[in-house]
Structures are given as C-alpha cells and as structure tokens.
Amino acid sequence: MWRLLASIILFSCLFVYSSSLGESEVTCSGIVPLRYRNDKISITDYGGVGDGRTVNTKAFRAAIYRIQHLKRRGGTLLYIPPGVYLTESFNLTSHMTLYLAKGAVIKAVQDTRNWPLIDPLPSYGRGRELPGGRYMSFIHGDGLHDVVITGQNGTIDGQGEVWWNLWRSRTLKYTRPNLIEFKDSKEIIISNVIFQNSPFWNIHPVYCSEVVIHHVTILAPQDSPNTDGIDPDSSVNVCIEDSYISTGDDLVAIKSGWDQYGIAYGRPSSNITIRRITGSSPFAGIAIGSETSGGIKNIVAEHITLSNMGVGVNIKTNIGRGGYIKNIKISNVYVDTAKYGIKIAGDTGDHPDANYNPNALPVVKGIHIKNVWGVNIRKAGSIQGLKGSPFTGICLSEINLHGSLNTYRTWKCSDVIGTSLKVSPSPCSELRTTGGSDFCSSAF
Ligand SMILES: *[C@@H]1O[C@H](CO)[C@@H](O)[C@H](O)[C@H]1NC(C)=O
Ligand SMILES: *[C@@H]1O[C@H](CO)[C@@H](O)[C@H](O)[C@H]1NC(C)=O
Ligand SMILES: *[C@@H]1O[C@H](CO)[C@@H](O)[C@H](O)[C@H]1NC(C)=O
Numbered sequence: 001m002w003r004l005l006a007s008i009i010l011f012s013c014l015f016v017y018s019s020s021l022g023e024s025e026v027t028c029s030g031i032v033p034l035r036y037r038n039d040k041i042s043i044t045d046y047g048g049v050g051d052g053r054t055v056n057t058k059a060f061r062a063a064i065y066r067i068q069h070l071k072r073r074g075g076t077l078l079y080i081p082p083g084v085y086l087t088e089s090f091n092l093t094s095h096m097t098l099y100l101a102k103g104a105v106i107k108a109v110q111d112t113r114n115w116p117l118i119d120p121l122p123s124y125g126r127g128r129e130l131p132g133g134r135y136m137s138f139i140h141g142d143g144l145h146d147v148v149i150t151g152q153n154g155t156i157d158g159q160g161e162v163w164w165n166l167w168r169s170r171t172l173k174y175t176r177p178n179l180i181e182f183k184d185s186k187e188i189i190i191s192n193v194i195f196q197n198s199p200f201w202n203i204h205p206v207y208c209s210e211v212v213i214h215h216v217t218i219l220a221p222q223d224s225p226n227t228d229g230i231d232p233d234s235s236v237n238v239c240i241e242d243s244y245i246s247t248g249d250d251l252v253a254i255k256s257g258w259d260q261y262g263i264a265y266g267r268p269s270s271n272i273t274i275r276r277i278t279g280s281s282p283f284a285g286i287a288i289g290s291e292t293s294g295g296i297k298n299i300v301a302e303h304i305t306l307s308n309m310g311v312g313v314n315i316k317t318n319i320g321r322g323g324y325i326k327n328i329k330i331s332n333v334y335v336d337t338a339k340y341g342i343k344i345a346g347d348t349g350d351h352p353d354a355n356y357n358p359n360a361l362p363v364v365k366g367i368h369i370k371n372v373w374g375v376n377i378r379k380a381g382s383i384q385g386l387k388g389s390p391f392t393g394i395c396l397s398e399i400n401l402h403g404s405l406n407t408y409r410t411w412k413c414s415d416v417i418g419t420s421l422k423v424s425p426s427p428c429s430e431l432r433t434t435g436g437s438d439f440c441s442s443a444f
Helices: 002-021 057-070 161-168 259-265
Strands: 039-042 051-055 076-080 083-087 096-100 104-108 139-142 145-151 154-157 180-183 186-191 193-196 203-206 209-214 217-219 236-246 252-254 269-288 296-316 324-345 363-384 391-401 408-414 416-424
Touching (some): 039 057, 057 083, 096 104, 145 193, 252 296, 269 324, 296 363, 324 391
Parallel strands (some): 039 076, 051 083, 096 145, 104 154, 139 180, 145 186, 154 193, 180 203, 186 209, 193 217, 217 236, 252 269, 269 296, 324 363, 363 391, 363 408, 391 416
16 A cells, blocks of 8 residues: 555656656747837727727727837737727738737638738749639738737637638639738747637748747637648748647648749748647648648657547648658657548649649658557558659657557558658558667668
8 A cells, every 4th residue: 555655656756757847848939039018009099899890900900000100119019908809801010919818809800802812922823722812811921020929818710611611612712811821021929829710721921930839729610621720831940839729621731832833932841840739630630741842841740649630640742842851750649539640642732733843753751750659540551652752761660550440450651661660550561671779860
C-alpha cells in the first residue's frame, strides 16, 4: 500500500516536473515582440453599434483611417466591446491592434453581390476556385507590418453558409473570400480569438514573414467546403501553436503557389513551426501542399492531437507543380480514428489551366515522421511518389497505427526510397531498410 502510494507520488512529481520544464514549454511565439499600445480607441467612438443589425462598415473604416493617418507613437489599439458588430469587409493598417473583448463578435454581412473583388495572387495566376479575380478577405491586410489581432476570445464570424451554398449550387462567380488574409506583411500576431464559419480558408498569410498564430480556436462545420484552418503560403518564419481547429478541410496546410504561376513567382515557404494543435476534420491534420510550386522547406510539426480525421499527416503535390518539399520533420502525433494515418502522394489537386508543364516534377526529399500513435485507423499509410521523380529520404520511425478488424493492415508504396524503424504495421519493402540509431538524419 505505502509502496503504491509512494510510487504514485513519485510518478505525479515526475509528471509535474516534466510538464512544467519539459518539451511542452518550448515555444516560438516570441519571434514577434508583443507591443504595448498607449493609444486606445473604441469602435463605438466612430459610430459602431453592436446590436447585430446595424452595418458598421463606416465605423471600422473611419477608425482604421484614423489609426493610419494620425500615426500615434507605438501604434493604436482598436477596442471592440461586447456586442455583435455586423460589417462588410475592411482593411487593417500597420501599427495597430484589433482587440476583441469577451463577448465581442465581428460578423460578416451576407451580401455576396457587393463584396469587393481584388486581383488574383501572382503565384496562383487566377483565383484558387475560379478564373479571374477573387473576393477580398473579410479582414484584409496588404503590405502591413506590426499588426496584432487579439483580446479575450471574442469571435470573428464569416457567416460562410451563403458562400458554401453558392459553391454547392455551382453558382459562384469568383473565388470565395478568406476570413483573414495578410499579404506581403510582416510582424503579425494573431492570438486569443475565435474564428468561425469562414466562407473559404480561415487564416491565410501569403508572402509574409514573422507571423505568430497561437491560442486561437477555429470552427466550421465538417461539411463546409474548403474551410482550411491556417494556410501559410509562400511565407517564412511562421509559428503556429496551442490552438484548437475543427473545420471542413485541412487544419493546417502549408502552400507555396500553383503550377507555372507559382514556379515563375518562386517564393518558398520555409522555417514554419506547428506545435500543440488539437482538432478534427474530414481532410488532413497536418498538410503540406498540394500547391508546392515555390518550394516548401524546413518545417517542424510536433505534439499534434487529432480525432475523427480523413488523414493524419498528408504530404501532397502533383505533376506540373515543380518546386520541392524538403526537410520536413513531423513528430509526436496522436490520431484517434482516421481513414489514413499517413499519406504522401504525387497525384493530388487540380491545375490552374491547360498551360501547366507536365515535365515540371516536384522534388520530395527528406521527410522524417517519428512517434505517431494511431487507434482505429482504417488504412495505415500510402506513399506514392512520381515515376520521373521518386520521393527520397522518406524516414519513418516509431509509428504504430492500430486498426479495427476489417481494415487494411498494409502500406501501399510506389516510387519511393527510404528507411524505417519500429513501424507497425510493417511498412512496404521500399522502406524496410533500417540502419543505426540516428539512421534518419543520414536520410537528409
Ligand atoms: C526560424 O524560426 C525560429 C522560430 O520558430 C527563429 O527563432 C529562427 O530565427 C528562424 N530562422 C531563421 C533562419 O530565420
Ligand atoms: C483594401 O485593400 C485592397 C487590397 O490592397 C484594395 O484593393 C482596396 O481598395 C482597399 N479597400 C479600401 C476600402 O481601402
Ligand atoms: C482563450 O482561448 C485560449 C485557447 O482555448 C485559452 O488558452 C485562453 O486561456 C483563453 N483566454 C481567455 C481570456 O479566456
């Protein structure tokens, strides 16, 4: 009895010790300093009414115009008090904090006809869904620096239903708006905000650097089309941590442009860390691609907890993409219930137009996936490289993907070269060459 008690106490002490000093405290959120703003204004000073009916577009534009033109030293905080503030889309400006109090909701109008259009991204050549321009994101930032969106877990609500229905009935005219997009911007922090019902992707930093997204909650129904959680795109030095994401598409998907347009623009995504993310989706938990044309490298994803998934980890690209996926390290992933545990595929996604170069084959090299524990996984894994560009340096270690009775207990592989250690079910022969203890690093 006493021995049992002693070992329980010892065990709990070790646990407290390891969780307070251990890996769980590692963070990258300090890469952007959090600045204190002396100057504070409230949306109500600019005519904002949080009754859920008044359209507050003028109030948001006037408040942000004031921040942009008065240029107070240290920037300005725009306070959104409790209440529901309906508004059309608006642009942010540099040196500002958008602060949502507890109970504050910034809600998008559902007027899809007068929603502003902007140019397509050069690395996509057209809207992601349809040719031509694209609808501006609900909250937009272009060419900015030093912007914070934070508060006490207020909500930014895209009311996406009307957009999802246009998509379902195939009557969309242009590509749907993201909930938030930052383009050509740097030093961005997004924290302690709830994002819900985005018309399309939720948070889209594109051509950005120094971006921190942490302690956010992102929610959209499981059947909502293309409601990706966070999509860092042709961006560098991005830190995504401590968030819960449950949507209708990939939870976090790293991208870098689309076929010939992405190759010509040539902007990689690199140095991106994804840590302590929990969530659920009919698509992927951690996704790389499929738009990989500017290249994607130096990515770390760790401590990821997933349930009811399509795919746990999904690396995806296609012919015509060019570019590369290099030096990807994914570890400590727990998946409860998924169609696939791990899927790496060279045949995913569509093309912007018929002018893509079928000889532009992406290079996929140096993928290390370690410590994955799955239960109720229907198919363990599939790694399908490209005939003309086999995937190399694929290294799997300490992976256990448990299935239920009538499931496929095999891996499917083709055009792949790699190694594996302690993988169950036993991987395909292409990966069955094991080496020493640090055999994976030799794969890079
Ligand atoms: C990569 O990101 C980390 C934080 O995640 C940062 O400390 C480091 O300086 C970045 N590396 C480069 C080369 O910018
Ligand atoms: C918002 O930014 C977009 C993209 O930079 C620009 O096209 C648009 O005119 C801006 N809208 C307003 C109201 O300033
Ligand atoms: C807001 O939500 C985050 C993520 O769930 C949580 O860590 C944080 O404590 C919450 N903050 C407040 C002020 O409620």
